[in-house]
Amino acid sequence: MALIHCPECGQEISDKSRVCVHCGYPLVCGKIKITCDKIVGKHRISIMDAESGEVLGSLCGGELLQLNIKKETKIIVKYSMFLKTTATLPYDGSHTYEITSGAGGMGIVFREISTIV
């Protein structure tokens, strides 16, 4: 266990804490990894926050995108103007997802491939 400084109040806390014990600030604990196959990843895929519309990151085939989320987050996985899918990223432990092309090369599929809680 290591000590880090809370980004909100600046006091020392464990790096394993989920919230700051001093001020209650929520600390990063949702670690999300997203990979993408080479077929669907010919084009850059954007991961957007479904509520705010903010782009959280993007990736092409063979790349690994890592996101740290502070709460359960609904996302839009956007492939093009017309091709997108939605998902909810859970806020507990580490989750790895994969983006693949759908059956018959139609659509995109966003699926979880591993969880470490």
Ligand SMILES: [Zn+2]
């Ligand atoms: Zn704090």
